[in-house]
Amino acid sequence: MPKxxxxxxxxxxxxxxxxxxxxxxxxxxxxxxxxxxxxxxxELNAWKRELLLGLARQGGARWIVTVHGASEHANPRLQ
Incomplete structure (x- = not known):
């Protein structure tokens, strides 16, 4: 019997x-x-590098999860 x-x-x-x-x-x-x-x-890699450096200057990215139209943090420790 197959799994x-x-x-x-x-x-x-x-x-x-x-x-x-x-x-x-x-x-x-x-x-x-x-x-x-x-x-x-x-040229593409230079643009990506600048985008990532800009995100790093902001202190990194914040990840969110949208559940039923409401925004919730993906990591509860970030709240």
Missing amino acids: IADDRRAKIEIWARESRVHAFPVIAELPRFGVKRFTSYA
Whole structure:
């Protein structure tokens, strides 16, 4: 008898029974930026480096989880 983990139909049945939507954490106060086009990977990497340095200057990122429209911290110690 195959394990449930190996049975595709059993997985789908489990997912259908467990219909709860899990919240996905997002970064609060992430700087907004529009569509970017880069001429090289070096230019892309320089832009990412500046973005990460900016986040570091702010003291890092704060992760939040949105549950039923209300915002909650992903880590209760951060409250």
